[in-house]
Amino acid sequence: MRDVENYSNLPFNPKLRERAKVLRKSGNLSEIIMWKKLRNKQFMGYDFDRQKIIGNYIVDFYCLDCSVVIEIDGSSHDNKDIYDGERNSFLQSLGLTIIHIKAQDVHDNLFKVMKMLKQHPALQTKTKQ
Numbered sequence: 001m002r003d004v005e006n007y008s009n010l011p012f013n014p015k016l017r018e019r020a021k022v023l024r025k026s027g028n029l030s031e032i033i034m035w036k037k038l039r040n041k042q043f044m045g046y047d048f049d050r051q052k053i054i055g056n057y058i059v060d061f062y063c064l065d066c067s068v069v070i071e072i073d074g075s076s077h078d079n080k081d082i083y084d085g086e087r088n089s090f091l092q093s094l095g096l097t098i099i100h101i102k103a104q105d106v107h108d109n110l111f112k113v114m115k116m117l118k119q120h121p122a123l124q125t126k127t128k129q
Helices: 004-008 014-026 029-041 081-093 103-108 110-119
Strands: 048-054 057-063 068-073 097-102
Touching (some): 014 057, 029 048, 029 068, 029 110, 057 081, 081 097, 097 103, 097 110, 103 110
Parallel strands (some): 068 097
16 A cells, blocks of 8 residues: 555656656656566565656656665766756655666666666665555
């Protein structure tokens, strides 16, 4: 069961609803591959959302159960170091852990990516709901 109180306590910009919806429908290949591994509590029983609005940002994947954001870094992140840094700082200020995964790693070695996630401390120390 989802902890609705904590879920709704995250800052939310309603102006991003349509953009998030478009991103969910279009999705790039690496995000689609990753979503097939994370959806429906398939990964360690955790409940992930795709293209979740947090403040003025849309994150690729968000897990309320463990306060983790997973970002698939592809070409859309090229030359955006300052923007990504500000975004990471904001998300971390909310107590979220951000895990960055290169899109190429998802394509080339999904098994290794999933193993890394299973061993990641942020996904080990939280209690599943």
